[in-house]
Amino acid sequence: MKIETIELRRVHMPLVRPFRTSFGTSTEREVTVVRVITADAEGWAECAADAHPLYSSEFLDASDLVIRDHLVPRLQALGDRLSAELVATALEPVKGHMMSKAVLETAILDAQLKTTGVSFGSHLGAVRDTVPAGVSVGIMDSISELLDAVAGYLAEGYLRIKLKIEPGWDVEPVRAVREKFGPDLLLQVDANTAYTLADARHLALLDPFDLLLMEQPMKEDDILGHANLAKLIKTPICLDESIESARDAATAITLGACSIINVKPARVGGYLEARRIHDVAAAHGVPVWCGGMLETGIGRAANVALAALPNFVLPGDTSASSRYFDQDLTAPFELENGHLRVPTGPGIGVEVLPDVLASVTASTDSIRF
């Protein structure tokens, strides 16, 4: 493939409501939208890093810089040999920066698939036309506000509720939601690393509520700690921030640190590694589900395709566009009986709306190859 230009657009998307987690509160989603221009097709992807290094060490200003000064030159060195399958190896010498590597591989894969007319779903091995949608519910100011929000999402058709928790907001909100919405509600929690092993007895208080999983209770580098916690609580542990590669997945599963994995292509360097994690987990009988990073429709389209692979057996955070945005960068993803439809067009299968993109673009950086 011969790339002519790579464009980086910094985009500010207002959120429909503040989203509070154990690491902070977001009122807008700032992303870097990447467009890869080749003679035959344009590839689109978004860098899922946040403006601040709070979910992970990556953040958008650093991502733009590492893309421009350290990653693109390594892709240019490939010349016409460049293909999506070669990107990860070409970028491997650069340590970390998984979300920056992911956005480049994904945009190049999109351009490649549009050239050959193959959809993301077909290329990755999707086996379903629609995927069940879960929703991530932030920390709120009161239990009644939380119950109203959960009732609203269930009325929209969401099939699984995930509650953000942190010390001081965990047992009581979980109890309230379980008691109000009954024993059949698919319910899980996400701590975003907020607890330590000293909290094990407290986290065991969640065992009676029949949660599907407890996501990333402790620090991302504490694999052994999660293996120890797993022996002290009944709720299955799911890892998110800890898993940055198929090797991490194999290590965590082998050590008993998790029995479920939240797969996010942005966190692991792209969709090709995400599929490898899916396969490693499947080989160990460990189910996976597709996590979310408040993506616009550009990243959402690719995530929905990934979520259709056979071992994605739990509803993901692949929510409708309206969960986050009044106006998406693409035609909105909308729930159909609690499911999202997998795009079937070439590449990511959705078109970026140029007027909307222009209206939320703060800056554009064009890198000629």
Ligand SMILES: CC(=O)N[C@@H](Cc1ccc2ccccc2c1)C(=O)O
């Ligand atoms: C849907 C969901 O809960 N996502 C993340 C947390 C998260 C939340 C908010 C974010 C804002 C900007 C960038 C990354 C973000 C990640 C998670 O699963 O842990």
Ligand SMILES: [Mg+2]
């Ligand atoms: Mg998470």
